[in-house]
Amino acid sequence: MSTTEKHIELPEGSIESQTTRINLGPTHPATHGVFQNILELDGEKIVSAEQTIGYIHRAFEKIAERRPLYQITPLTDRLNYCSAPINNMGWHMTCEKLLGIQTPKRVDYLRVIIMELARIADHIICNSVIGVDTGAFTGFLYVMQYRELIYEIWEEVCGSRLTTNIGRIGGFERDFNDIAFTKLERFLKDFPDVLREFEALFTRSRIFMERTIGTGPISAERALNYGFTGPNLRAAGVDYDVRVHSPYCSYQDFDFEVPVGSTGDSYDRFLVRNQEMWQSIRIVRQAYEKLQSFKGEEATTFHADVPEYYLPEKKDVYTKMEALIYHFKIIMGEIDIPPGEVYHSVEGGNGELGFYLISDGGRTPYRLHFRRPCFIYYQAYEEMVKGGMLSDAIIVMSSMNLIAGEMDG
Amino acid sequence: MALTNDSIKQRLTEQFGDQLSAFEEPYGMLTFEAPRELNLKVLNFLYDDDELKFRFLTDLTAVHYPAYRGRELAVVYHLHNLVDNIRIRFKVFAPIQQPDIYTASGLFSSANWQEREAYDFYGVNFVGHPNLIRIQNVDEMDYFPQRKEYPLEDQTRIDKDDEMFGRGGSHDFGDQSAPGRHMIPEAEKPQEDLLQKDGEGQ
């Protein structure tokens, strides 16, 4: 716990003679993850806030210096664990950029479907938990059912619900089967109605609006200076979206809008995330239609043809010599990574998730740095919450979608 | 006129001349190096110049290169021009005995915590930083854990047998980096004793 004594000036018109210092500690019902805020309060108004993080520091970057590339994917899962597939795909795209692998279109469209489902899953949690923090538990229960359906779709592809480790360098580990597509169709049919119901519960609810409008505002200039990206920045008015500015994974083939807010307060963040869910549904629908238009050979590819990095099929391993050698080398982690340094970023649930990979020609990265959006924008919390009430501090924290795993890393 | 990597390089060399070096374009991103005294000047120039307008700090991180004598700690800035959609990368190097680098937190507020993280992991001392204390690790830690000479695992743990994990003892499965090949430029060659140390303990 930090013990810095700061000289706090009480604002004009204050009836208190000194500030109260409370500890919105690492364990608190409303903090989603472990981080601490030491708040100085003048009555109910917040005068200053000091953050302490690192309560779940797991040294990802140092662990990554010891693992071959594909073994780092499970680590990336645990960054923003609400939308783990986006992190996985981002990492695979970074590796493909370094290794010079070009993925076929069908792989790109499948990746887009998985990533947009992950984005919907992340925003479901964020928005429903804003509801829970304002006291409305029902919305959470309604939309978490659809998060279960998304989990079932991911399970069909990779076997796991939350920390997916989905995909491989060059594509996917298996093709999507019929059950996965049936579930996807069911999702596309059922979820829009539920989302509309969820919005109807909150968007024009007087209580919710009064709790969130005006809390934690940030202007576009300050947001850019603080390095905000993602829905928080778009709520402040800047339309920076990595999918549009530096398109990756064939996002330029899709037609979608980027919702932008105006004041950057919690209500705008809530609305921006809701709108992004609608846009994600639109993208998934377009991707699904494009998938059905592939014919012949293209309709069954699910990975790029890179035998050095993508595990060959078992029947080839048992019959062909090269496949046997590649299988051995990949499993034993003896593939040499070409030297170089690359920075690649994707639009994660919280903003620009960047991977800075430096390789020295060995078998593991020399240095891997994750540009984690949560870590960068949590610095602005004090500025956003100063002058607000204590309960606003909770709302601002949950509307910024702070995920501790990504913050500490 | 559209901003390209060449025009940025030209503008930079017009302003700073020979002080900037190592211009490369790995994977399309212009990368260059500046002496550490000039890091703030370069950042300010990139921010204020009307053509360049690199007003968004994407990332600030540090790297440890024990093989580069006299320039072991590198601080890497990734900047982004949101209007023209161009990114550049810019590095400064500092010796490990005196890793002082001017802070960028006056210009970019997002540099504040990122510099604290670089200090926490590598010991880079950012001169002028308002609050340079540890951020991720416990406050009582007295070493900088992400430097290459320190091990990954907690050496006091008793429930895990390193032999079973393929580490230490007769195998050293975990040490997978290329011995000696730490991105050494042609002109420099590491000394022998440093090579030995890097080959063993990751």
Add this chain to the structure above:
Amino acid sequence: MARPVSFNITDKPLEKDISLAEMPDGFQGEGFFTAKLSDVVGLARKNSIWPLPFATSCCGIEFMATMASHYDLARFGSERLGFSPRQCDLLMVMGTIAKKMAPVVKQVYLQMAEPRWVMAVGACACSGGIFDSYSVLQGIDQIVPVDVYVPGCPPRPEAILDGVMRVQDLVGRESIRRRGGEQYKNLLNSYGIQ
């Protein structure tokens, strides 16, 4: 929402329309029933465990899924999730505990009133999980005594419910005198807790 059951379908006749808890062994007569106090108290306690979810990372999200309507935790009696240690029975530690966080876990454990149980959910809480690094505590049993370990990364909600059911077994069979006894005191002393 649930996928239709496709395995292990046996046609069992419906025995009872409603399921009731088993009556404890006892001796009964006209207007009275005697049983062991620990059985009765255990039956009452085990069906109303109030957990304290100490969710730090990914396992916390699986816990949220367990709490939600699909894998409902409330049917096991854990309707009210308390966040105040004084009011809770079961400390569910879900997620990685870093060394920076360890004193906080210990303090929360110390604040809980007896009888208290601890469940370590997830590989990280059990043994450090995949994070064998300098900053992660290799299992919370280094600092607090743990009753049930639920492995998985993250464990499925069914596994978390299985862990809760095991805790229910422990609670139901616990002796009344356990918490004041010598063995328990020695256990706590071995963790440095008086």
